[in-house]
Every structure is written in C-alpha cells, then in structure tokens.
Amino acid sequence: MVIDYKKIDLFGKSFIQKVVVKPPFEFAFPVAQQACLLYVLKGEAQYEAENQIDVPTNYSLLLNCINPGKQLHESNANSGSEIVIVTFHPDILKKVYERELPLIFHPSNKVTNQSVGKINNDFLIQKYIEGLLFYFENPSLANDEILILKLKEIVLLLSQTRDAATIQVILSQLFSPTIxxxxxxxxxxxxxxxxxxxxxxxxxxxxxxxxxxxxxxxxxxxxxxxxxxxxxxxxxxxxxxxxxxxxxxxxxxxxxxxxxxxxxxxxxxxxxxxxxxxxxx
The missing domain is CATH 1.10.10.60 (Homeodomain-like)
Structure with missing residues (x-):
C-alpha cells in the first residue's frame, strides 16, 4: 500500500520519485527505454524478476527498465519501506550532455546481458539521496538548472563507485543495446x-x-x-x-x-x- 508519493520532473519526464509504502506492496516497472536507480532509504525491499535480490537500508539497485514483469516488493511483512528512485532517460541525457556522453554510458568490453546490479552501501550516494529529500519538501526550488546539476552529480558518483564496471554495463544499454x-x-x-x-x-x-x-x-x-x-x-x-x-x-x-x-x-x-x-x- 502506498502511503505517500512525490515526484519531480525534468523536461516533462519523471526524474526523482519518493515512495513511502507499507506491506503488502508491489512496485511494477514500466516498459520503457530507461534506467532506474532505486535507493532504499528506510526498511528493506526485494527485487524479483528471474532471480531475487534483497535490498537492505542504504543500499541501491540499478537496473534498466526495458523488460516487463519486474517488481519490487517488501521483504519484511511487518515493516514499511521508503524508496527514492532516480530515472535516467536517454533523450534527457543526450540533451544534458550535448557534446559527448560520459564514459559510463559507452559500451563496455564485457560480454554480458546483465540488466540489474546491486550497489554496495556507498557513503557519497547515501549523502546524495539525503540531499534530494530537501527538494521533495521544497519542490518550488527544484528548477531545471538545479535538477541538471543533480543528474550530473549522480552520474559522476556512479562512475566512481566500486561497482562502476557493472554500472557501465547496465547504463550503456540505454544507447547501445546488445543482446x-x-x-x-x-x-x-x-x-x-x-x-x-x-x-x-x-x-x-x-x-x-x-x-x-x-x-x-x-x-x-x-x-x-x-x-x-x-x-x-x-x-x-x-x-x-x-x-x-x-x-x-x-x-x-x-x-x-x-x-x-x-x-x-x-x-x-x-x-x-x-x-x-x-x-x-
């Protein structure tokens, strides 16, 4: 059950969302050419497609949202969860990075179809997510210039995590899908x-x-x-x-x-x- 839902758009499309839920809940991903970073701010969640991934507090999941049937649901039936979602749209990324996309969006040299990866607890990403909460409380201050900076910030942070190689595999599929x-x-x-x-x-x-x-x-x-x-x-x-x-x-x-x-x-x-x-x- 959704208790609270807020979102902020960039160029007319969802950029950041904040969802507060309590069991039972399911969050189904849209069939769209985009990628999502899901950060569990409170509680625990479980991602389920072909395999199952547990996502505890302060961990995040990066995935492309191309295939249907993927769901996020509670892993603890007695507690609620608070989830922040950052969405990457290819057309918006091209608009923001007019000259050249960052290397993390370039095809990797790995032969893999991996479309989802759990990102280990990263202090800088945690602080980034905490910073986004301010704009959910003060949406009038979230203008395009600020949101573009926040988009570039998360891209930079993801490229510097210990999971950067996996992140590149997933994000590069937005522009060079290879099966x-x-x-x-x-x-x-x-x-x-x-x-x-x-x-x-x-x-x-x-x-x-x-x-x-x-x-x-x-x-x-x-x-x-x-x-x-x-x-x-x-x-x-x-x-x-x-x-x-x-x-x-x-x-x-x-x-x-x-x-x-x-x-x-x-x-x-x-x-x-x-x-x-x-x-x-």
Missing amino acids: YTFKQIIEASLFLQIGVEELAQKVNLSVSSFKREFRKLYNDTPANYIKTKRLEKAAELLSISNARVTDIAFDCGFNDPANFTKSFHDKYGATPTNYRIKLKK
Whole structure:
C-alpha cells in the first residue's frame, strides 16, 4: 500500500520519485527505454524478476527498465519501506550532455546481458539521496538548472563507485543495446576468474535456471565443463609458451595455484611442470 508519493520532473519526464509504502506492496516497472536507480532509504525491499535480490537500508539497485514483469516488493511483512528512485532517460541525457556522453554510458568490453546490479552501501550516494529529500519538501526550488546539476552529480558518483564496471554495463544499454546468446557469454567467460553465480547474473538468470539451461546446451554441469576447458587451455599454453606455471594458471581462470596443480595432475597424470618437461623431451 502506498502511503505517500512525490515526484519531480525534468523536461516533462519523471526524474526523482519518493515512495513511502507499507506491506503488502508491489512496485511494477514500466516498459520503457530507461534506467532506474532505486535507493532504499528506510526498511528493506526485494527485487524479483528471474532471480531475487534483497535490498537492505542504504543500499541501491540499478537496473534498466526495458523488460516487463519486474517488481519490487517488501521483504519484511511487518515493516514499511521508503524508496527514492532516480530515472535516467536517454533523450534527457543526450540533451544534458550535448557534446559527448560520459564514459559510463559507452559500451563496455564485457560480454554480458546483465540488466540489474546491486550497489554496495556507498557513503557519497547515501549523502546524495539525503540531499534530494530537501527538494521533495521544497519542490518550488527544484528548477531545471538545479535538477541538471543533480543528474550530473549522480552520474559522476556512479562512475566512481566500486561497482562502476557493472554500472557501465547496465547504463550503456540505454544507447547501445546488445543482446548476446547464452553460448556467447559462456565462451567469453570461460577463462575469467568468476563463479557460477556471476555467470548467472551475466545471462539474467537465477543460479538454478542457469544450471538447467547450461546442462541443456552442454550436457554437463557448469563447474565440470568450465574446469575441463580451463585445463585444456592450460595444457595448450604449457606446450607453446615459456610463461610461468602460476601465470598460466591465472590466465586460465584458476585463482589458486595449488588447486590448479592438483586438478591438472588429476586430468593429465602429471604436474604442470612435469607435463611441460615431458613435451620438450
């Protein structure tokens, strides 16, 4: 149930919104070419599409609002929530940044379809949101010049957070939407030091759905298939290069040299060093 709702427009479109709700509530996202930053000022909320993300107080969620069926609802049936929403419209961004869009809106070099990311508690973003509350109480002071500055401020802050790489992936889709196939994402990620959960995020699936889709396409588990491909790549590099074994391990996606050595021995019957020596005899 919505207890209070306020919004401030920029150039005729919603820029910032403040929603106070109490259980039960659901906030459905519109089907529109835009992105949203949702900041939980009080209480807790839960974002649910294919997978589920809990958003506690002072955390935020960045997502593109292109696909239907995405909802935000309460994660605690006994408490209300207060949510501030900052919306990014491509046409307004182009108008504000007449000469060139900031780098965070440029396509990233990551092969991923990730459309939502949880932003860790960031002190500067927290203070930014607190600053917006003044304009909800004094809407007459929120003129276009001030709002343009606030838009540029949040873009700058997002580009400087520890989650900037994920943020770029999501925001760049506003201007360069690229949809990769499941296999394209898997093949591009084989030798990155990431786990199954991060791979699932890249294809916008829950871990369980990701595993089902993976087995359907590869007739194997993600862990076993990826490990096999990494070991095959390592064996190839050992045969054609003089790079250190530890460097090869990291380049092939192993973050633990000892685990790499054991896995390699299990598959090839020799340590990486001995494998290389045998090839050169």
